Amino acid sequence: MLDYLLNGLALGAIFAFIALGYTMVYGIIKLINFAHGEFFMFGAFLGFFVLRDLGIDRLPLPQPLPILLSYLVALSAASLGAGTLAVVTERVAYRPVRRASRIAALITAVCVSLILQNLAVKAWGAAPRAYPQPREWTDVGALDGTAEANLYALTRFETTDGTVTENEVRVVAAGEPIDDAMRERLRAAGHERVYRQVQVGRGWTRGFVLLALALWAPVLWFLVKRTRMGKAMRAVSGDTDAARLMGIDINRVIAWTFFLGAFVAGVGGVAYCVSYGKVEPLTGFLPGMKAFIAAVIGGIGSIPGAIVGGLVLGTAESLIPYALREGLGWEAAFAWKDAIAFALLIVILVFKPTGILGKAVREKV
Amino acid sequence: MKLGSLLFGLVPLAGCGEDHFKVGIILPMTGNNATFGEESWNGLQLALDDLKAQGVEFDLKLKDEKSDPQTANVQTKTLIENEGVHVILGSVASSSTLLIMLVAKEAGIPVITPASTNDTLTEKGGPLASRICFNDTFQGAVLANFALNEGWKRGVAVVDQAQVYSTGLAENIRKVFEAGGGTLAVEYYSSGDTDFANTIQNVANQRPQVIFFSGYYPEGGVMIRQAGDKWKGVPLVGGDGFDSPELPKLVGDTNAAIFLSSHFAADAPDPMVQDFAKRYEKRFGAPPGAMAGLGYDVLMVLADAVKRCKDPKDPEALGKAIAATKYKGITGLMDLTTPDRTPMKDAVIVRVEGGLKFHCVVPAAK
Numbered sequence: 001m002l003d004y005l006l007n008g009l010a011l012g013a014i015f016a017f018i019a020l021g022y023t024m025v026y027g028i029i030k031l032i033n034f035a036h037g038e039f040f041m042f043g044a045f046l047g048f049f050v051l052r053d054l055g056i057d058r059l060p061l062p063q064p065l066p067i068l069l070s071y072l073v074a075l076s077a078a079s080l081g082a083g084t085l086a087v088v089t090e091r092v093a094y095r096p097v098r099r100a101s102r103i104a105a106l107i108t109a110v111c112v113s114l115i116l117q118n119l120a121v122k123a124w125g126a127a128p129r130a131y132p133q134p135r136e137w138t139d140v141g142a143l144d145g146t147a148e149a150n151l152y153a154l155t156r157f158e159t160t161d162g163t164v165t166e167n168e169v170r171v172v173a174a175g176e177p178i179d180d181a182m183r184e185r186l187r188a189a190g191h192e193r194v195y196r197q198v199q200v201g202r203g204w205t206r207g208f209v210l211l212a213l214a215l216w217a218p219v220l221w222f223l224v225k226r227t228r229m230g231k232a233m234r235a236v237s238g239d240t241d242a243a244r245l246m247g248i249d250i251n252r253v254i255a256w257t258f259f260l261g262a263f264v265a266g267v268g269g270v271a272y273c274v275s276y277g278k279v280e281p282l283t284g285f286l287p288g289m290k291a292f293i294a295a296v297i298g299g300i301g302s303i304p305g306a307i308v309g310g311l312v313l314g315t316a317e318s319l320i321p322y323a324l325r326e327g328l329g330w331e332a333a334f335a336w337k338d339a340i341a342f343a344l345l346i347v348i349l350v351f352k353p354t355g356i357l358g359k360a361v362r363e364k365v
Numbered sequence: 366m367k368l369g370s371l372l373f374g375l376v377p378l379a380g381c382g383e384d385h386f387k388v389g390i391i392l393p394m395t396g397n398n399a400t401f402g403e404e405s406w407n408g409l410q411l412a413l414d415d416l417k418a419q420g421v422e423f424d425l426k427l428k429d430e431k432s433d434p435q436t437a438n439v440q441t442k443t444l445i446e447n448e449g450v451h452v453i454l455g456s457v458a459s460s461s462t463l464l465i466m467l468v469a470k471e472a473g474i475p476v477i478t479p480a481s482t483n484d485t486l487t488e489k490g491g492p493l494a495s496r497i498c499f500n501d502t503f504q505g506a507v508l509a510n511f512a513l514n515e516g517w518k519r520g521v522a523v524v525d526q527a528q529v530y531s532t533g534l535a536e537n538i539r540k541v542f543e544a545g546g547g548t549l550a551v552e553y554y555s556s557g558d559t560d561f562a563n564t565i566q567n568v569a570n571q572r573p574q575v576i577f578f579s580g581y582y583p584e585g586g587v588m589i590r591q592a593g594d595k596w597k598g599v600p601l602v603g604g605d606g607f608d609s610p611e612l613p614k615l616v617g618d619t620n621a622a623i624f625l626s627s628h629f630a631a632d633a634p635d636p637m638v639q640d641f642a643k644r645y646e647k648r649f650g651a652p653p654g655a656m657a658g659l660g661y662d663v664l665m666v667l668a669d670a671v672k673r674c675k676d677p678k679d680p681e682a683l684g685k686a687i688a689a690t691k692y693k694g695i696t697g698l699m700d701l702t703t704p705d706r707t708p709m710k711d712a713v714i715v716r717v718e719g720g721l722k723f724h725c726v727v728p729a730a731k
Contacts, residue, residue, distance in 0.1 A: 007562035126395030128583045130614035150618055157650050165650045170719040197618035276559040277590040334563055335526050335553035
């Protein structure tokens with residue numbers, strides 16, 4: 001039971017991370033930004049390249065500093081990159097249709113989402129790729145005793161077609177004794193340094209996601225409620241035209257909102273891919289959809305609502321099938337988790353159309 | 366159109382008139398199962414080069430089905446109606462191949478699938494549909510017997526409810542496994558899922574001695590990685606849907622014993638396999654997986670049938686020639702003269718250990 005609850009909360013926290021961006025953008029310009037899942041995916045890919053290619057984890061520093069550093073850089077690159085992409089997208093695609101009808105903006109958002117997905121397919125290929133596991137590098141000279149885990153090294157490989165790939169080879173199996181002969185053999189093969197793969201346990205990623213959400217939520221609350229920019233955001237949300245007449249730079253406020261939302265999504269993207277082990281151009285699609293639902297359940301436009309909605313959706317997806325299975329003996333309950341989650345959405349919207357924390361606002365006709 | 370393809374310098378086949386022989390290829394080049402498409406296509410290209418060296422040229426038209434049966438359906442129509450292909454080779458996932466075969470059956474075009482193992486495919490596809498791989502009745506028995514021989518009696522099958530390959534294979538595993546004294550529980554997931562925490566927990570709660578995977582590598586690999594210590598010490602057994610160079614990467618560093626049944630192993634001792642594996646690795650930079658072997662063989666089988674056929678442009682005649690195939694390729698003997706044009710072939714058991722490592726051969730049932 002506790003396991004299922006924690007699984008649900010961790011998944012819900014990810015939904016909440018993405019839902020924050022949906023809800024903030026909707027709160028300001030009433031646009032459902034379907035491309036938000038793609039910002040998430042873009043962040044995840046940037047993190048992927050930082051972790052795989054920059055080789056920060058190879059720095060000769062005492063462990064676990066290089067690993068922590070590589071993740072810090074990956075998270076920063078992901079969040080800043082996703083934020084920048086969001087600002088560019090807003091400038092190029094959304095600003096021109098801001099004054100057009102809501103439906104035009106919505107269709108633009110769907111198109112942007114598809115365009116970004118397909119650009120990602122073109123650029124990085126559509127195949128799912130394994131997200132890099134943290135590598136703990138050590139000098140061959142520093143090895144002794146018996147190997148506790150499998151040790152790996154990277155070798156370059158050039159094909160007759162001229163493409164160069166980097167292959168991971170296992171050089172020492174777990175339990176093998178490491179003596180001078182072994183060290184000699186490794187050096188002879190050109191491996192000055194080798195690494196072992198560090199398992200990222202469920203506990204760690206869960207902890208990270210929940211902690212990041214717990215830290216980020218107050219920061220966001222502070223930004224929106226206590227800063228000048230936050231005040232401007234709330235003003236634009238209340239009445240765009242009046243805000244402009246008061247001398248608020250609308251474009252800047254909206255760009256800033258997009259940036260903040262995508263910044264969070266970038267962090268979520270890396271966390272999601274680290275915990276689930278793969279990344280692909282469609283990575284953002286389903287979590288994006290679910291996060292949108294979470295935002296609606298919580299009350300779209302409301303920041304605490306996004307968090308509550310995400311956690312409720314994640315927990316429901318996990319606990320309701322569990323209850324059905326244990327209580328009613330329905331073996332296939334988990335196969336129906338998505339249907340159950342969507343049914344929940346309908347039930348909530350029937351009884352509370354504005355979502356759990358949403359306020360009823362009268363439409364100006 | 367005709368002039369266009371003539372300009373590309375395609376040499377007519379012996380006894381085939383002046384037009385080119387067009388081969389439609391449908392593979393998952395992108396999407397979830399992209400390594401299947403990539404490897405098969407690499408294998409096909411090697412085969413094309415080898416055939417060229419023998420003076421035989423084919424006009425290959427590759428279409429991407431994006432790991433999606435509906436796209437496979439559309440691409441089949443495109444190939445038949447717009448490209449006018451004479452035969453279709455594809456695809457890998459059984460759900461996609463089923464639609465290809467049904468569309469091609471309507472149009473009366475022969476189809477050979479290199480790698481789809483679902484039992485009923487060639488029956489539903491009609492007399493012009495055939496395959497060069499074993500089916501899941503055989504594969505299910507291979508997997509179940511492998512587990513029983515190791516003394517594993519209490520099993521859980523992890524099944525992708527959205528894939529006909531997966532549900533069919535699991536059913537075949539169950540038949541043999543329970544007949545042999547084992548008990549099998551089933552847990553479901555859907556392709557495209559990424560969060561398997563609850564599935565993993567459900568499996569662990571059953572305290573299995575062996576876990577069967579009948580799905581594909583993207584979900585399976587990720588699931589094993591996510592499971593970590595939860596499944597500590599439990600051996601995992603997968604089908605040919607696990608045979609991908611991406612699998613060991615997705616699984617990551619693990620001490621779990623992972624086995625899979627497949628059509629071909631690059632490090633099998635057979636000299637023919639060794640020669641192929643060497644050439645493949647030299648060209649593409651990685652050892653070939655089973656799909657590469659099947660991709661190579663499927664074009665060789667087709668070339669063999671075309672050679673024996675008086676008029677390969679006549680679908681009926683070509684279908685008959687394919688159904689009369691008895692060919693030895695790198696993935697084994699392919700005798701398509703069986704009632705459902707499915708060969709009885711040896712399977713190999715492969716162990717996942719850093720990469721895919723040959724474990725043993727399971728001879729074809731007679």
